[in-house]
Amino acid sequence: MNKDKRLKKRHAREKRLKFYGVASICIAIMMLITLLSSITFNGYTAMQQAYIPLKIQVSGEKLLNSSGAVDAQKALLFNWDSKVKKAFRENFPEVSSRSDKKELNRLISSNSGYDVKQFFIKNVEAFNSETLIFITASDDVDQYLKGRFNTDIPEEDRRLTDKQLKWIDGMHSEGLVKLKFNKNFFTSADSREPESSGILGAVVGSALTMFVTVLLSLPLAVMASIYLEYFAKPGKLTDFIEVNINNLAAVPSIVFGLLGLSLFLSFFGLPRSIPLVGGMVLALMTIPTVIIATRASIRAVPPSIKDAALGLGASKMQAALHHVVPLAMPGILTGTIIGTAQALGETAPLLMIGMVAFIIDVPTSFTSPSTVLPVQIFMWADSAERAFYERSSLAIMFLVAFLILINLTAIILRRKFEKKW
Amino acid sequence: MEKEHIVGAFDADLDRIENEILAMGKLVRKQIRAATNALIEVNLEEVDSLIATDREINGMNKRINTLAEQMIAMRQPMALDLRLALMATSIATELERLGDHAKSTAKRIRKFSDVAPEKKIMVLIETMSELVMSMLTDALKAYKKKDIDKAAEVRVKDADVDDINDKIYKVAIKEIKKNPEDIETFIQLILLARNFERAGDHIVNIARQVHQIVTGEDLKASS
Amino acid sequence: MRNKFETENVVVYYGTKIAIDDISLNIESNNITSLIGPSGCGKSTFLRCLNRMNDTIDGCAVSGKLLLDNEDIYSDNLDPVDLRAKVGMVFQKPNPFPKSIFENIAYGPKIHGLAKSKAELNDIVLESLERAGLIDEVRDRLDDSATGLSGGQQQRICIARAIAVNPEVILMDEPCSALDPIATAVIEELLDQLSKDFTIVIVTHSMAQAARVSNKTAFFHLGKLVEFGETQKIFTNPEEERTQNYITGRIG
Numbered sequence: 031m032n033k034d035k036r037l038k039k040r041h042a043r044e045k046r047l048k049f050y051g052v053a054s055i056c057i058a059i060m061m062l063i064t065l066l067s068s069i070t071f072n073g074y075t076a077m078q079q080a081y082i083p084l085k086i087q088v089s090g091e092k093l094l095n096s097s098g099a100v101d102a103q104k105a106l107l108f109n110w111d112s113k114v115k116k117a118f119r120e121n122f123p124e125v126s127s128r129s130d131k132k133e134l135n136r137l138i139s140s141n142s143g144y145d146v147k148q149f150f151i152k153n154v155e156a157f158n159s160e161t162l163i164f165i166t167a168s169d170d171v172d173q174y175l176k177g178r179f180n181t182d183i184p185e186e187d188r189r190l191t192d193k194q195l196k197w198i199d200g201m202h203s204e205g206l207v208k209l210k211f212n213k214n215f216f217t218s219a220d221s222r223e224p225e226s227s228g229i230l231g232a233v234v235g236s237a238l239t240m241f242v243t244v245l246l247s248l249p250l251a252v253m254a255s256i257y258l259e260y261f262a263k264p265g266k267l268t269d270f271i272e273v274n275i276n277n278l279a280a281v282p283s284i285v286f287g288l289l290g291l292s293l294f295l296s297f298f299g300l301p302r303s304i305p306l307v308g309g310m311v312l313a314l315m316t317i318p319t320v321i322i323a324t325r326a327s328i329r330a331v332p333p334s335i336k337d338a339a340l341g342l343g344a345s346k347m348q349a350a351l352h353h354v355v356p357l358a359m360p361g362i363l364t365g366t367i368i369g370t371a372q373a374l375g376e377t378a379p380l381l382m383i384g385m386v387a388f389i390i391d392v393p394t395s396f397t398s399p400s401t402v403l404p405v406q407i408f409m410w411a412d413s414a415e416r417a418f419y420e421r422s423s424l425a426i427m428f429l430v431a432f433l434i435l436i437n438l439t440a441i442i443l444r445r446k447f448e449k450k451w
Numbered sequence: 452m453e454k455e456h457i458v459g460a461f462d463a464d465l466d467r468i469e470n471e472i473l474a475m476g477k478l479v480r481k482q483i484r485a486a487t488n489a490l491i492e493v494n495l496e497e498v499d500s501l502i503a504t505d506r507e508i509n510g511m512n513k514r515i516n517t518l519a520e521q522m523i524a525m526r527q528p529m530a531l532d533l534r535l536a537l538m539a540t541s542i543a544t545e546l547e548r549l550g551d552h553a554k555s556t557a558k559r560i561r562k563f564s565d566v567a568p569e570k571k572i573m574v575l576i577e578t579m580s581e582l583v584m585s586m587l588t589d590a591l592k593a594y595k596k597k598d599i600d601k602a603a604e605v606r607v608k609d610a611d612v613d614d615i616n617d618k619i620y621k622v623a624i625k626e627i628k629k630n631p632e633d634i635e636t637f638i639q640l641i642l643l644a645r646n647f648e649r650a651g652d653h654i655v656n657i658a659r660q661v662h663q664i665v666t667g668e669d670l671k672a673s674s
Numbered sequence: 675m676r677n678k679f680e681t682e683n684v685v686v687y688y689g690t691k692i693a694i695d696d697i698s699l700n701i702e703s704n705n706i707t708s709l710i711g712p713s714g715c716g717k718s719t720f721l722r723c724l725n726r727m728n729d730t731i732d733g734c735a736v737s738g739k740l741l742l743d744n745e746d747i748y749s750d751n752l753d754p755v756d757l758r759a760k761v762g763m764v765f766q767k768p769n770p771f772p773k774s775i776f777e778n779i780a781y782g783p784k785i786h787g788l789a790k791s792k793a794e795l796n797d798i799v800l801e802s803l804e805r806a807g808l809i810d811e812v813r814d815r816l817d818d819s820a821t822g823l824s825g826g827q828q829q830r831i832c833i834a835r836a837i838a839v840n841p842e843v844i845l846m847d848e849p850c851s852a853l854d855p856i857a858t859a860v861i862e863e864l865l866d867q868l869s870k871d872f873t874i875v876i877v878t879h880s881m882a883q884a885a886r887v888s889n890k891t892a893f894f895h896l897g898k899l900v901e902f903g904e905t906q907k908i909f910t911n912p913e914e915e916r917t918q919n920y921i922t923g924r925i926g
Contacts, residue, residue, distance in 0.1 A: 264732055334769035338832070340730060342782040342839060343759035352781070353771060454924045461923065527882060529909050529921045667911035 066430070073423030075176045079212035079225060080167035082138060082201070084117045088150060090157030100151045111143035114165060121206055122197065133194055137201075139166040141226045166214065167207055169224040169417035171198055175209055178416055215421065219392045220406065224417030227410075229425050231392045235305060235385075235400030236374060238393060242309020243316055243373050248366050250313075251320035256350045258321075259328050278318035286315045287382025295383060302384035306396045311379050316369035323365020327358035360444040367440035371433050377404040403429050461526055468518050468539045469595070475511040475546050476591040480584055482508065482553040483650070487580040490560050490643075491573060501557040508550035515543040534667065538660045542594065545653045545660070549587070552650045559646075562639055572619055572640045579615045579647040582608055583654065590657045599665050605658035612651035619644040678703040678843060678873040679724060684738035686719050686728065693719045695897040697738075701843075706865060706874045708884035708905070711894035712920065717877045720894070721845050724875065725761040726754040742843075759786050762836035766848040768828035770820035770835070775812055778820045778831055779803065782839035798838055805871075806834035807864050826857025833864065837872075844868065846876040850883065862887050881921050885909045893917045 093108060095101040115135050119125060125134050139145075142165040149163055150156060166172075170189045173179045175198070185192055201207040219231025254275075262268040290311035294300045300307050331354045339349035355362070385401050386409065393400035401409075403425065410422035456462045482504055489497035519536045522528060528536055586608045593601035623637040659670045679701035686694040694716040701707050701724075709717035719728070726747060728734045740747050747757055759782075770778050779799040782788075789795035799816070803809040808830045812823075820831050829849060836844055850858040865874060865887050878884050884891055885905060892902040893914075901908065901917045912918050919925070 332769075334765060334767060335771065337727070337730075337763075337765060338769045338771065338835075339781075341725070341727065341758060341763035341765070342785070342835065343755050343757075344781075344785055345755050348785055352785075357772065454919060457923050457925055529881070529885070530911055530918050532922050533910065 069423050069426050069430070073420055073425075073427050075178070076215060076420040076424035077212055078176070078209040079214060080172040080175050080207055081164040081210050082118065082167050082207050083162055083164050083205075084114065085160050086113060086117045086146065086163055087160045088113065088157055090154070093150075094154065094157065098154060100154060105147055105151065108147070109143075110147045114138065114142050114146055118165075121201070130193070133191065134197065137168055137171050137194060137197065139168050139223055139225045141221065141223050142166055145226070164208075164210065166225045169415055171207065172225055173416050173420075174198060175202065175207065176420075178420065215424065219390050220388060220401070220409075221390060224415050224421060227418070227421060229403065229406060229428060231389055232401050232403040232406035232425075233428075235308075235389075235393050236402040238305035238396055238400065239308040239312065239380075239402055240370055240374060242306055242396060243312040244366065244370055246310060246313035247316040247320055247369065248362075251317050251324055251366075252355065252362060254317075255321050255324035255328055256347075256355070259325060260346050260350055275318050275321055279322060282378075283315055283376050284378040284382060286311055287379030289314065290379060290383045301397065301399075303387045303389075303399045303401070304397050305393065305400055307383055308380050308385055308400075308402065309396075311383055312373040312376060315376070315379065316366075316373050319369040319372070320362070320365045323368070324358065324362045327361025327365070328354055330361065331357045356447075359447045363443050363447065364440050367436055367443075371436045374402075374433065374436070375404055375429070377402075377408055380405055381408075403432075461532075464518070464522050464526065465532070465535060468515060468522065468535070471511060471515045471518065472539060472542055472546070473591055473595060475508060475515065475543065476587060476594075478504065478508055478511070479546050479549045479553065480587050482550055483556075483580060483584055483587070486553040486556040486560075487577065489557060490563065491577065493560060493563055495560065498557045498560055502554060505550050505554040509547060512543045512547040516540050530667075531664070534664045538664045541660050542657050545657045548653050549650055552646050552653070556643065556646050559639060559643055572622060572637075572644075575615055575619050575622075576640070576643055576647065579612055579619075579644065579651075582612050582615070583647050583650050586612070586651060586654045590654050590661065593658060593661045594664075597661065597665050599662050602658040602661045606655055609651045609655045612648055616644050616648040676703045677701065678743065679875075680739070680741040680744070681723075682739040684720065684723060684736070684740060686716070686723060686737075687735040688731070689733040693897055694723075697894075697899045699892055699899055699902060701873060701875055702890065703873050704869060704871075705890060706869045706876060706888045707890045707892065708888035709875065709877045709892050709894060710879075710881055710884050710920075711900075713879075714896075715894040716897040717892075717894045718847055721847055721875060721877050724843070724845055725758050725763055727758075727763065729754055759839050760841050761843040761845060762839060762841040764829070764832050764836055764844065764846045764849050767852050768825055768832055770823075770828050770831045772819065772821050774817045775803075775820045775823075775831060776816040779835050779838045782835060786839055788839065802834040802838040805837050805868070806830045807860065807867075808834055824857070826853050826860060829853060829857070829861060830864070833861070833868075837868075841872065843873045843875065846874065848877055848879060851879060858883070881909070893920060895920070 093100050093104050095104075115138070118138055119131065119134060122134060125131060145165060146163060153161075167175075170179070174190060174195065179190065181188070181195070190198070198207065214226055215228045217230055218226060218228035221227040258268065258272065262271070290307065294307050294310060295302055335353050335357065336349050339353050340346070344352065380402055385405050387399060387401065388409075389399050389401050391398070407422050407425045407429065410418040410425065482501060485497060485501055485504075488494070489501065519539045522536050523533070526532070586605050589601055589605050589608070592598070593605065620641055623641050627634050627637050663669050677700045679699075681700065682698045684694055684697045684699075685692065697716075697720060699720075709721060711717050722728045723736055723740060724742075724747075728736055736748060742757070742761070745752070771781065773781075776799055779802050780795055783795060783798050789798055800809065803812065808827065811827060812818075820828065823831065829852075833844075833849075850861055853861070862883065865876070868874060869889075876884075876888065888905045890903065891905045891908045893900045893908065893912075893916075895916055901912055901914045903913070907913075908917060909921060912921065
């Protein structure tokens, strides 16, 4: 029977198609899992940091001023480093020679003196009594304890000598060095030393930059779309504008960086590496994407709504803003968020406007020098220290989580604004 | 002739009504001819079959009314079509009355069996009958062709029928005065003539209705 | 009776195609005038000329004289926005805004500044709903979404919405074609009430509806006005053969 055979063939074809679809999805998921697991494997250890508990006593009379706060000038002159080193060496009474002392000192972070100073500035009641402070161990100790230190290579080529390794093992077994939650990673900005470095600076920089981007791109894109949909007269000029907007969305992002460099930095003389300029450059990049999404959403709104508003005597602008745009909001928001998420991960244009600088302070305003998270990741991945490598992996995980969060926000917002018409 | 409806079934419904009316009209004319012949030959046996046929004519009237009512309900006719439906019932009513006239003529034959028919007047009555039948033929033709000129001819012939009626009346009165003992005969003849005169009026109504179908004008109201 | 609209030699082009060819038609005040004719005959196009909704269509060119209360509605001094407050429109498919019932009715008065206070706006909304015969059905759910109502109710919301701006004319483009017979009957009864206060022009595909609701009927065919007269006459004994062919469903 011909009919049966044909039916069987159709079913077989459908099954095959289904299989291809499922197979493609599986491949994609496997690649995703591979990516995520490799990043996680490299980065999860950065969640922890080696800390050394020390008992330190500092007398306050030389440092406190009349109001009971720490005098900044005096604090600057005080030798915090020696205080810390001395406290540390108390754990090793047998170490006496100068070279040994030097090697021992290398086990603690070179920023620990600064950290202790900050601690006492914040906690003035800790003066004059023996206080337990966790100071950061050096990045080599940290990496060794995490098992990422290669002990097979000969001693001269290693960053830690055998003697240092023995001390570290001893400290570890006595609980003199612990792996604790890496607070620094989330509370500090970039630093020369990996153990003191964190992503807070880059995160704040990214947030400020994104804020500028959305603030500039969303209204401009919506207004441009309304103009193109409702006010532009159909003709060669409008077609020309449309073609160019569509093409702009495909332009490589580094071109926008060049534009920013020549326009904002050279011509307008704005300072480099600030969120304001970064946001402006990214806004240029995002606007075409948002325009395309907005126009599609506006077109999806049934014309009967616009007609109803016009029939009541609303002007075109009123009909557009009161009725069409709110109904197109889900699509507009989705477009904006996708564009923003894309901009969030952009590195090339921001490199062009100089956001590669080494910024150690968390940015406080739109005009403070800052960097953004992808650039920070790029710089860390590039550096020599091993510890920076695991931190850049953790930062990537952070960035991915942030992007997922943004996409979830997009879905939730879209559901919230979706109205049946 | 009217253009066809887009919905063919509509035309079929209209045709059905038209054919019923034409069939009814044909039957009524046959009835009149039969009644007249029976009258002239004083044939009593014919009377029963004439009465039976009259029942059939009444049945056709009912059927036409039903068809028209259904057409109005189902097709929501407008303008011309509405007039076709409404006038169909009116025309059927007039035809039914015509049938009644034929029946009463037939019934009168029973009375004639006792009296001697007056030759002179019977000839006139025969003429009236022929006129009436030709009027009916004209009216039915006018209905079929929706021809208002033909309808107008009917009214002209009716004038002749009325004239003959007057003539018969005058002759009858004269004869009654001459031979008062034959008064019954002549009264019957007068009544017979009036039957045919009324028949003529009914057919004139049918012609008027045909005119109204075509033009929408009700001649009775305006005249 | 006064003429609300006077139109003379109206011609409408869509690009190079002619949609309406030399129509001269007067609409009487406080009357219901229906426009009938086969698809593409130009009746909707003519309707849309009366409130300049044709302006929103690209490539549409309107010429001829169109006067509302003796004023040229296509003059440069007249803002279409003001015109549309005077001449309201109800569309074929009920199209309430996807907002609450209250907001739907309140939108028109808000943008035209017809209410000076919240209380006044509230009054306008309730009065419009009452005039549209809907108040009893929605009185206690004014904050519910208008799109949750039945088709017939939605269309009455659209009518109430049009009434709320206090127009003088209401144009209706096949308002009942998407509704069931009961909802249609409710709206036809409503039209009867509304015609006391408004001039109504209704385009309809249903000749039975035109016969039921309107006082005067205009028959359009291929962009031309074939016949215009009292509805009673048009449907019992029209002058033109084309009109008779159309209303009896004959191939013309």
